[in-house]
Amino acid sequence: MIAPQKAIHYERYEFRKWESHDAETIVESPVSLTVNGEVWLTFMCTPVNLEAMSVGFLYNEGLLESMDEVEDVRVCEHGDNVDVWLNRSVEQPQSWRRTSGCTGGVTAVDALARVDVSFNGDQPRVAPEAIGQLVERLFESQELYRETGGVHTSALSDGEKIVLVAEDIGRHNTLDKIAGLCLMNDLWPETRILITTGRISSEMLQKAARLQAPILISRTSPSSLSIEMAERYGITLIGYARRDRFNVYSNRQRIQLA
Amino acid sequence: MIAPQKAIHYERYEFRKWESHDAETIVESPVSLTVNGEVWLTFMCTPVNLEAMSVGFLYNEGLLESMDEVEDVRVCEHGDNVDVWLNRSVEQPQSWRRTSGCTGGVTAVDALARVDVSFNGDQPRVAPEAIGQLVERLFESQELYRETGGVHTSALSDGEKIVLVAEDIGRHNTLDKIAGLCLMNDLWPETRILITTGRISSEMLQKAARLQAPILISRTSPSSLSIEMAERYGITLIGYARRDRFNVYSNRQRIQLA
Known part of the structure; x- marks a missing residue:
């Protein structure tokens, strides 16, 4: 295994x-992701919660729904590969093949159609004070x-409280880790609010x-x-959140007015 | 064409x-990248300097060396595709690596081995004061x-001076745009110092x-x-740079001591 932090010296x-x-x-x-024995892609990530990141990535990409489909997930001894075995065959999405990997763009474009939610x-409802407290x-x-x-x-x-936390050098990996931790701990709170230090790209919104x-x-x-996707999905998108202030970009109706 | 900024309303x-x-x-x-008529991948990016980003990406991935190899580069009329035609056939690399980049960047695992430089x-030499001025x-x-x-x-x-500037929502795209601007303007200063607002991942260092x-x-x-790659390549890596202070993580010998 590889430690998530490393001693350095600087001037x-x-x-x-x-x-x-x-x-x-x-x-x-x-860290490479191997699914049913086939190498699919390589994450550049912080090596902690790698199993969660791997199954969470597959979940967020719409390729699995629950841990019932996962026979085994294991980090190899050198910590640079995660083996995921599903209880069924799975095709690597066509668009990944065409692009020889997993660009944010292509998977985002395809997965967008796969994510069928509308809030x-x-x-x-959430009170303004609660937003500051969560941050x-x-x-x-x-x-x-x-x-x-730098993480x-x-x-x-x-x-009300923080249920799960994930850290990574890549902000999108943190949401894959969150998804994986939900799956692996079978922890799906009825109310779900995501808080992140990272900027919100389309990929973050989609996850x-x-x-x-x-x-x-x-x-x-x-x-x-x-912002456009948040409007389409009905998601309340809040940015620049601090203890006592924040901006709302879409669907303000969930925030109880002060 | 799509404007790089968009009017929004928030509370x-x-x-x-x-x-x-x-x-x-x-x-x-x-924005999809089409090379010799074949769609290779989709960038998630800020739509400015798209031609430069496309040829710069191919350059940074080691797939082209000069504009002599580029027959044509053109942004399609809707602004969501760049067509690059080379004067020769080119194979799409087999393995792309998902990176920690801002918008889920993609880079060929093999590219690391292809970058054959050692400074x-x-x-x-650069004076400490010059570093602050460049920032x-x-x-x-x-x-x-x-x-x-957010850019x-x-x-x-x-x-001495800033020669080229590039902006993008994805930090790795900014270095592809810089490379493309160098190529398209045939502007390769003898001394090259890169300054960026973005965090330095392996992908940034490699570019x-x-x-x-x-x-x-x-x-x-x-x-x-x-940091490891900077040591291997002999690159002077400077972080947390401000007008009057900075950290040096490798190869301090290029900075004239105060």
């Missing part, structure tokens, strides 16, 4: 002087970040839709496409 | 009050960021190596793998 220049520092940096590591109405709790739950910096954290909340989370909160900014 | 909650805002957000758009010695100039050159936020900017410097830039400066953090 800091400040006030016209040099200082030596020892620190930890976040590990980025190539209606104003449920679940605070996300920060408190950041273990790797405190040690290394993204996402969390799943049931509307949130697949995770059936009608509320998605980011510390930072959404892209134009993610 | 801001602060001090227990709501306020309506009109703003611009950065556009994220799927030796202490040339070019300042990077910020000054951010056009989309000032309008929208990455990278710049190529010849050691810098391919661009023959022995100095890479980031506003933020490097991953463990990028």
